[in-house]
Amino acid sequence: MSVNRRDGASAPVVTGVGVVSPNGIGVEAYWKAVLAGSSGIGEISRFDTDGYASGIGGEIKGFDPAEHLPSRLVPQTDRMTRLALVAAEQTLADADLDPRSLPDFAVGVVTAASAGGMEFGQREMEALWSKGGAYVSSYQAFAWFYPVNTGQISIRHGMRGASSAVVTEQAGGLDAVAKAGRHIDQGTPHMLAGGVDSALCPWGWLCMSRSGRLSTVADPDRAYLPFDTDASGHVPGEGGALLVLEDPEAAERRGARKRYGAVVGHASTFDPRPGSGREPGLRRAIEAALDQARVGAGDIDVVFADASGVPDLDRQEAEALAAVFGPRGVPVTAPKSMTGRLLAGGASLDLATALLALRDEVVPPTVNVTSPAYGDLIDLVLDQPRECSLTYALVVARGYGGFNSVMVVRR
Amino acid sequence: MASFGIKELVDVLRESAGEDEDINLEGDILDIDFESLGYDSLALFNTIRWVERDLGIALSDEAISVTGTPRALLDEINRAAAQAA
Incomplete structure (x- = not known):
């Protein structure tokens, strides 16, 4: 168990938020959907779920990476990284934080991951076994690696401060933010932290199914009913959120506008x-x-x-x-x-x-x-x-x- | 075998590594080094492996240099292709 006491005045403040979610891309679109009770859960459309016990999930629909990302980044990224890069850009813009305008090591990044870029990895493994090693992308070297989101965000935005990745499944989305808070305590004034994840491909689906926790109910409105007498497991989804956390004095000094x-x-x-x-x-x-x-x-x-x-x-x-x-x-x-x-x-x-x-x-x-x-x-x-x-x-x-x-x- | 020229090289670069939005690959790029064209060593590695596979040739590791130019790489490719033919 890790417990660090902190006094209220020095607690890190959240000055920016970015969201990519099955029911909305962007903080306000997502929040509006949530308050309206609008669900992003439906039948999985990205691959054929016939033959699997479950077929319901939370997909981010209509996301075209070419619309959101530089062309150089598309061939080298898994879907979870593309979504994370979009969220990171939103988050920094929301915080009005430009890492390149700050000292080299002033901004760090901590992301959470569950397994890494599974869709990318599956595609390259298929190429390896069906066609041979010459058909495997060189980007496999890092695209399916679990800390890749931290690395790609860090490189794209010039964030060279204390950075890492945590893997604690669903708990990681909080553990990453907590770790960013510890980096702030240790002297890195600005941090980007959180998790954006996706494993909605046959390989990922199989791995998740093996947990025994996926609902096999076929009705999207009845498949995931937490705390209900008809609860039958959960449905997986993709997406997440990133946050800018800052030392409150550092946020004040740079004139950060928002305090969530x-x-x-x-x-x-x-x-x-x-x-x-x-x-x-x-x-x-x-x-x-x-x-x-x-x-x-x-x-x-x-x-x-x-x-x-x-x-x-x-x-x-x-x-x-x-x-x-x-x-x-x-x-x-x-x-x-x-x-x-x-x-x-x-x-x-x-x-x-x-x-x-x-x-x-x-x-x-x-x-x-x-x-x-x-x-x-x-x-x-x-x-x-x-x-x-x-x-x-x-x-x-x-x-x-x-x-x-x-x-x-x-x- | 149809010759492998700058158009073919640009097609493979785009597909295997993407392209920098600030650079026009349609322009006269034959003598501009790959780094200035926005490609790092991994991008070039991926591109060259792709070309080797499609043409059934093998290039030396020295061919993968971000300080090299498309002209020099095309010379290497076509020399290797001629030998393989």
Whole structure:
């Protein structure tokens, strides 16, 4: 478990956000869709899912890389990197941050990944086995490598400060932001952080299916029903969010215009060995994140849930939330019910959504859930956005393999 | 075999490595080095492997130089192609 105490004044501030999501590209398009309850989940169209148990996902439709990226970058990038580069450009523009105008090592980048560029990798492996090594792209050398998004963003924008990549499945979307916060503590004043991910190709689909957590329900409106009595697993999606985090004084000095909020607390824990009978690590992560933020459970105004959609995991989360906040003690929401779970990008998108919720003081809805299974434990915000006074939000992310990560943000 | 000229080379460059938006590959580029044309060593490597594969030739690693020019590379390619024929 990692817990660093920080005092409120020095907490990193978020000064820019970029979003690529199945229900919207760009922060405001996405946010408008979320508040309208507009889902990006549908039948997978990019490859034939016949023969697979699942065929529903959150695809980003109508994304033409040639429209968004320089031609030199297209042959050398997987889809997740193309999406990440688009998000990075949006984020820096939103923050009005030009790394090339700052000292060489003043800006770093930390991204989260789950597996790397699987679609690119699959294509090149197919070329290798069907035609031979001469047909494999030289760009395979890095295009499918898990830290490639960090590298490509860093090169494109001239960000040479402390940089890395984290791989903790869904928890990575928060862990990357937390790591960026530590780089700020250590002296890199400006960071770009978060996750944008995609594995919507046959190889990725097979790997995700093997987790046993994918819903096999064929109706896009019924496939992913977190915290519902009909929960049957989740649907995967693609996309995510990136954020600019800055030392508050450095943000002030350069005249940053926007303040979405401050990252005031974070903790990550690991679950005990399966079958040990010990309590999952989630409650401990929530309590430690509150502790780092120096707030009590009663100060949290909204929780963005991990919302696994797997009944056992939903129950674990509902129980952990009820244990910390009291039964129905805080509004809980899962806007990812409109996007699917975005691998390493999901929790970053939840974090961006939490900051938008704080900005506009409105809790976005959880869609499609009609029969809440844990109504005695959690107050799930259904169907319609809920307007209320919001100061602190808590975001929960759990990664396949036992990762728990929790972040507290303040407006 | 039809000769492999600048048009063919530009086609392969575009397909295997893309092109820099600020550079006009349709212009007179024969004597401009690849680096100035916006290509790094990996881009050139990818392009040359592609040409080797399509023409059934093998070029020396020295042919892959970002300080080289399209004219010099085309000479190498056509010399190798003539030998292979």
